[in-house]
Amino acid sequence: MPGLQARIVLRWQVPKRGYDVASGEVTGEEYEGFRAFLAESCGIVLGENKQYLLTTRLRPVLEEFGFASLHDLLEHLRHGVGLGLRERVVDAMTTNETYWFRDGHPFDILATTLLPELQQRRCTMPRIWSAACSSGQETYSISIVVQDYLRARPHAFPGDVQVVGTDISPTMLEKARAGVYYKSELLRGLPAELRERHFRRHSGGWEVAPRVRARVRFLDFNLLKPYTLLGRFDVIFCRNVLIYFSSESRRDILDRMAKVLVPGGYLILGASESLSGHSSKFQMARVGGGILYRLRESPHPRG
Numbered sequence: 161m162p163g164l165q166a167r168i169v170l171r172w173q174v175p176k177r178g179y180d181v182a183s184g185e186v187t188g189e190e191y192e193g194f195r196a197f198l199a200e201s202c203g204i205v206l207g208e209n210k211q212y213l214l215t216t217r218l219r220p221v222l223e224e225f226g227f228a229s230l231h232d233l234l235e236h237l238r239h240g241v242g243l244g245l246r247e248r249v250v251d252a253m254t255t256n257e258t259y260w261f262r263d264g265h266p267f268d269i270l271a272t273t274l275l276p277e278l279q280q281r282r283c284t285m286p287r288i289w290s291a292a293c294s295s296g297q298e299t300y301s302i303s304i305v306v307q308d309y310l311r312a313r314p315h316a317f318p319g320d321v322q323v324v325g326t327d328i329s330p331t332m333l334e335k336a337r338a339g340v341y342y343k344s345e346l347l348r349g350l351p352a353e354l355r356e357r358h359f360r361r362h363s364g365g366w367e368v369a370p371r372v373r374a375r376v377r378f379l380d381f382n383l384l385k386p387y388t389l390l391g392r393f394d395v396i397f398c399r400n401v402l403i404y405f406s407s408e409s410r411r412d413i414l415d416r417m418a419k420v421l422v423p424g425g426y427l428i429l430g431a432s433e434s435l436s437g438h439s440s441k442f443q444m445a446r447v448g449g450g451i452l453y454r455l456r457e458s459p460h461p462r463g
């Protein structure tokens with residue numbers, strides 16, 4: 161029906177502060193405006209008919225900054241007005257679902273294949289990147305695996321292992337850095353035995369033990385920006401984030417990840433993600449029930 165897509169009307173509740181929160185309308189033009197803003201600022205592709213995502217996720221931003229409508233918000237974004245506004249909108253629009261030892265296999269592979277291989281290669285201080293780490297569960301799961309590996313082999317890596325968690329969401333990074341989780345969050349994937357050994361009770365829930373935290377660093381980082389300052393990595397976990405990007409951004413991110421991996425380094429994707437058609441720089445390997453990608457040894461220009 162002509163015009164149907166152009167004006168989709170979603171009704172919101174009467175706003176608490178008494179201003180007209182957009183009267184709940186997302187016009188086709190506004191929708192396109194937010195799509196373009198998100199694609200350009202963080203690579204997220206807002207699919208068709210996701211108007212409800214805009215209205216539900218941006219409502220708190222409208223209230224916080226005192227905007228009357230999505231139209232007002234978009235205008236301010238376009239003209240670069242509002243301190244921290246762009247970051248706040250990106251933060252609100254990201255999907256941050258995560259949990260401990262998600263999908264199992266990557267962490268088994270780390271323990272049984274990757275750490276032994278790095279030890280055998282006499283790597284003195286392996287570096288592992290948890291790209292798009294959300295609230296830190298993936299990053300700390302990696303550090304727990306390393307901790308248990310080193311318990312049995314205290315001299316495996318003279319410089320220990322560095323684990324770097326990065327994300328674009330300041331809210332998620334704040335939680336990750338705090339390292340304190342509610343019991344309900346720990347119940348999502350963390351075996352009780354690991355909780356007893358690697359966490360201690362805290363007024364707000366459970367806190368990651370200092371020895372697990374000590375090797376972890378969290379950085380605010382947009383995967384669309386240059387990677388050079390991050391240094392080189394032996395292993396990259398890049399899981400459940402590429403699905404939100406366009407094919408072009410995926411290819412670009414994978415190319416740049418290849419450049420910061422050491423020769424023969426490993427890339428691990430999410431269970432529903434694959435490299436198919438996006439990069440020829442990696443070779444797929446099956447280990448146990450999991451899949452990982454090894455950077456081909458041919459030299460690449462670094463940068």
Ligand SMILES: C[S@@+](CC[C@H](N)C(=O)[O-])C[C@H]1O[C@@H](n2cnc3c(N)ncnc32)[C@H](O)[C@@H]1O
Binds near residue numbers: 292381400
């Ligand atoms: C679904 S979570 C995945 C978390 C974790 N890797 C896992 O698999 O459980 C996706 C994360 O990607 C982050 N993200 C989205 N776009 C990003 C970008 N351009 N740069 C960095 N992080 C981004 C989001 O903030 C979110 O925390």
